[in-house]
Amino acid sequence: MSSSVDKPARAQAGPMDQVAVRRANLALVLGDVRASGRASRADVARRTGLTRPTVSSLVGELLDRGLVRETELRQDGTVGRPGRQLELDGRRVAALGLEVNSRYLAACSVDLAGRTVQERRRVHDASRSGADETIRALAALAVELIEDAERSGLRVAGIGVAVPGPVAAATGRVHAAPNLHWADVAVAERLRDEAGLPDDLGVVVDNEANLAALAEWELAHPGVADLVYVTGEVGLGAGIVAAGRLLRGASGFSGELGHVQIDPEGARCACGRTGCLETKVALPAALRTAAPDLPLPEGGEAAAAWDPQERTAELLRRAEAGDPRTLAGLDEIGRWLGAGLAVPVNLLNPEVVVLGGYFAAVAPYLLPATVRELRARVVAGDAALCRITGSVFGFGAAVRGAAGVIVKEVFADPGRVEG
Amino acid sequence: MSSSVDKPARAQAGPMDQVAVRRANLALVLGDVRASGRASRADVARRTGLTRPTVSSLVGELLDRGLVRETELRQDGTVGRPGRQLELDGRRVAALGLEVNSRYLAACSVDLAGRTVQERRRVHDASRSGADETIRALAALAVELIEDAERSGLRVAGIGVAVPGPVAAATGRVHAAPNLHWADVAVAERLRDEAGLPDDLGVVVDNEANLAALAEWELAHPGVADLVYVTGEVGLGAGIVAAGRLLRGASGFSGELGHVQIDPEGARCACGRTGCLETKVALPAALRTAAPDLPLPEGGEAAAAWDPQERTAELLRRAEAGDPRTLAGLDEIGRWLGAGLAVPVNLLNPEVVVLGGYFAAVAPYLLPATVRELRARVVAGDAALCRITGSVFGFGAAVRGAAGVIVKEVFADPGRVEG
Numbered sequence: 001m002s003s004s005v006d007k008p009a010r011a012q013a014g015p016m017d018q019v020a021v022r023r024a025n026l027a028l029v030l031g032d033v034r035a036s037g038r039a040s041r042a043d044v045a046r047r048t049g050l051t052r053p054t055v056s057s058l059v060g061e062l063l064d065r066g067l068v069r070e071t072e073l074r075q076d077g078t079v080g081r082p083g084r085q086l087e088l089d090g091r092r093v094a095a096l097g098l099e100v101n102s103r104y105l106a107a108c109s110v111d112l113a114g115r116t117v118q119e120r121r122r123v124h125d126a127s128r129s130g131a132d133e134t135i136r137a138l139a140a141l142a143v144e145l146i147e148d149a150e151r152s153g154l155r156v157a158g159i160g161v162a163v164p165g166p167v168a169a170a171t172g173r174v175h176a177a178p179n180l181h182w183a184d185v186a187v188a189e190r191l192r193d194e195a196g197l198p199d200d201l202g203v204v205v206d207n208e209a210n211l212a213a214l215a216e217w218e219l220a221h222p223g224v225a226d227l228v229y230v231t232g233e234v235g236l237g238a239g240i241v242a243a244g245r246l247l248r249g250a251s252g253f254s255g256e257l258g259h260v261q262i263d264p265e266g267a268r269c270a271c272g273r274t275g276c277l278e279t280k281v282a283l284p285a286a287l288r289t290a291a292p293d294l295p296l297p298e299g300g301e302a303a304a305a306w307d308p309q310e311r312t313a314e315l316l317r318r319a320e321a322g323d324p325r326t327l328a329g330l331d332e333i334g335r336w337l338g339a340g341l342a343v344p345v346n347l348l349n350p351e352v353v354v355l356g357g358y359f360a361a362v363a364p365y366l367l368p369a370t371v372r373e374l375r376a377r378v379v380a381g382d383a384a385l386c387r388i389t390g391s392v393f394g395f396g397a398a399v400r401g402a403a404g405v406i407v408k409e410v411f412a413d414p415g416r417v418e419g
Numbered sequence: 420m421s422s423s424v425d426k427p428a429r430a431q432a433g434p435m436d437q438v439a440v441r442r443a444n445l446a447l448v449l450g451d452v453r454a455s456g457r458a459s460r461a462d463v464a465r466r467t468g469l470t471r472p473t474v475s476s477l478v479g480e481l482l483d484r485g486l487v488r489e490t491e492l493r494q495d496g497t498v499g500r501p502g503r504q505l506e507l508d509g510r511r512v513a514a515l516g517l518e519v520n521s522r523y524l525a526a527c528s529v530d531l532a533g534r535t536v537q538e539r540r541r542v543h544d545a546s547r548s549g550a551d552e553t554i555r556a557l558a559a560l561a562v563e564l565i566e567d568a569e570r571s572g573l574r575v576a577g578i579g580v581a582v583p584g585p586v587a588a589a590t591g592r593v594h595a596a597p598n599l600h601w602a603d604v605a606v607a608e609r610l611r612d613e614a615g616l617p618d619d620l621g622v623v624v625d626n627e628a629n630l631a632a633l634a635e636w637e638l639a640h641p642g643v644a645d646l647v648y649v650t651g652e653v654g655l656g657a658g659i660v661a662a663g664r665l666l667r668g669a670s671g672f673s674g675e676l677g678h679v680q681i682d683p684e685g686a687r688c689a690c691g692r693t694g695c696l697e698t699k700v701a702l703p704a705a706l707r708t709a710a711p712d713l714p715l716p717e718g719g720e721a722a723a724a725w726d727p728q729e730r731t732a733e734l735l736r737r738a739e740a741g742d743p744r745t746l747a748g749l750d751e752i753g754r755w756l757g758a759g760l761a762v763p764v765n766l767l768n769p770e771v772v773v774l775g776g777y778f779a780a781v782a783p784y785l786l787p788a789t790v791r792e793l794r795a796r797v798v799a800g801d802a803a804l805c806r807i808t809g810s811v812f813g814f815g816a817a818v819r820g821a822a823g824v825i826v827k828e829v830f831a832d833p834g835r836v837e838g
Contacts, residue, residue: 240766
């Protein structure tokens with residue numbers, strides 16, 4: 001409350017130094033131009049409460065940094081000197097997203113207007129390659145996209161990296177990624193070295209489920225305060241938004257849903273435990289259950305080449321063709337998924353559960369059983385039931401979220417973009 | 420960030436009206452006096468940035484409302500007119516906490532300095548009495564404590580009520596409390612009618628686990644941002660603090676841990692499901708497992724009279740005496756508890772888990788097995804392990820938290836206390 005009360009708030013906060021005030025005002029002006037679509041300097045001054053000369057100077061800086069641009073002269077018949085309008089310049093600065101998945105590497109560049117400029121996916125068996133080889137391949141992908149962006153006149157403002165494991169946010173180290181056989185890998189540092197990135201180019205590493213949850217929340221469900229995103233790939237994890245914030249937990253390990261025990265009589269999991277949810281509903285389990293004639297290739301060239309997206313497409317084709325084994329398999333997976341979702345739904349009471357990865361593609365064949373099972377397990381009854389929906393971005397949610405983190409950083413502090 | 424930048428923040432927030440500014444400043448002055456222990460009006464003016472005349476006028480109002488008091492004249496040899504010091508007046512305004520438990524009713528009054536003025540517990544079989552009888556008994560308890568408080572010169576500023584079920588925060592209705600056989604009970608409204616409360620006396624109803632979590636968090640672990648509180652009474656529930664906030668979920672149903680399925684081969688639960696965590700570790704299960712010769716009385720006078728606290732004391736006596744059946748039983752309960760705690764620990768990665776109710780009393784005999792089991796199930800390994808600790812308030816956490824909500828309301832808006 002004190003922030004709305006002028007004098008006390010100022011007395012408590014203490015004076016900001018000039019540089020910090022200017023950076024904050026730069027963000028304020030950029031945010032105003034972004035929100036309004038098009039605005040004159042006078043509009044910006046009026047709405048922000050800043051003086052006209054201050055706005056002009058800040059706009060000059062934003063023009064230099066390629067963050068806003070001037071439109072053509074106004075031809076609207078207003079009296080007086082026609083002013084140029086300002087608008088967000090989406091085409092000069094880009095954010096890079098990268099993803100290490102156990103089956104593929106992905107990359108995308110996104111401009112400040114949120115448009116995807118480039119997207120690449122490359123099948124890569126990160127579970128067998130080891131961290132060195134994988135980070136080298138990731139760095140090569142990053143360099144390609146940075147060069148591409150530069151050729152199109154876009155400057156890359158930073159890189160977000162999604163990894164399938166818990167991350168120490170401050171250092172960008174991955175504690176452990178069981179599906180990659182990684183333990184304590186300094187991803188940010190090693191990517192920086194391998195790609196020869198300049199020191200002032202920020203690299204942010206985060207968990208894939210967290211980043212996918214951010215992408216879905218901010219882009220597809222912006223008004224929702226409580227959302228759970230569940231990945232559906234080789235592994236299974238969750239990204240949790242609660243009370244309008246992404247939860248990370250005390251040490252960055254939140255969202256471990258894949259290894260909750262769902263069936264004490266179940267199969268042994270790669271993690272060493274028994275009956276983990278991942279063994280019941282992740283993509284390999286779905287293929288075993290719903291397309292048992294399409295086993296995952298083991299070993300050698302073939303193992304390196306299987307692609308989750310291609311297999312998902314095959315599952316969907318069979319389901320759409322009415323293959324009874326596929327339909328029965330997806331129904332069974334759907335039941336286990338409902339049992340698994342009961343855990344975060346009972347504990348967190350989200351408004352929306354977003355299903356990512358292969359779940360999104362085959363959702364129509366999973367959801368009836370999922371909702372039935374969930375209903376039976378939600379203690380508070382139908383009043384606590386949530387919407388369950390497929391991800392808008394499918395397998396691309398995490399990499400999109402990784403780029404989105406950088407876009408947000410640019411808007412929060414435009415001064416970090418070089419002039 | 421904009422709230423730290425003077426002009427833009429004001430432009431965005433719009434002007435507060437005079438009344439709202441005065442109420443906010445009243446809270447600011449009270450908060451300053453509370454934080455500083457003792458302060459002169461000049462100290463308050465300096466620290467808050469308010470003018471001396473404004474501070475004097477606000478202090479006058481706080482004196483009228485019995486929220487601060489003046490100390491004796493200063494005898495410290497300073498030059499000039501000796502000023503009276505101000506301090507929080509803990510002895511004039513009280514907050515009332517009430518609790519409906521399936522086995523007892525509890526009440527406490529707490530003064531603004533956080534001291535417990537009165538505490539009462541009354542064995543009451545709410546699971547058989549029906550909502551009408553229970554709310555009548557609760558109202559009688561409230562009236563007793565209000566009259567007691569008034570006799571000691573304390574004015575009750577509001578009533579917090581803890582109930583064992585999810586609550587719609589806005590209306591104070593309890594959606595469902597399975598252990599009470601309640602469905603959609605308008606607790607706030609009915610308590611108000613039964614006790615004949617004045618219209619301006621606020622009644623806040625919340626879930627027992629949420630309120631207990633608040634009490635433990637604010638009073639025992641104030642620096643912790645991620646905490647899970649687990650009740651250990653006839654029922655089992657959780658209160659979740661994540662990223663520095665109490666989570667309620669989209670519709671107030673968060674924290675349902677008791678009916679997570681932990682053993683698909685297990686016993687049928689009162690909720691109709693099978694193998695719920697509650698059937699493994701709540702107090703009745705602990706008594707069956709660790710003191711099978713002390714079965715819970717069924718039916719009649721005896722059933723109405725069993726007291727969780729008394730039974731817990733008996734469990735503890737036997738454990739301390741080294742009764743092998745009790746020790747083995749508590750070890751088994753401890754294992755199931757570890758399996759159950761793995762769910763919120765994997766999903767939320769808390770820094771601290773607080774065990775309430777009977778768990779707190781027998782913690783030394785549960786924890787070795789609990790920690791062992793939890794360790795085996797925490798996916799991120801020891802880095803994600805949390806402290807597990809017994810509640811400071813034991814069976815009294817929820818009722819203390821209920822009173823605490825009212826204390827916080829008084830400090831947030833002292834203008835609500837009558838002059």
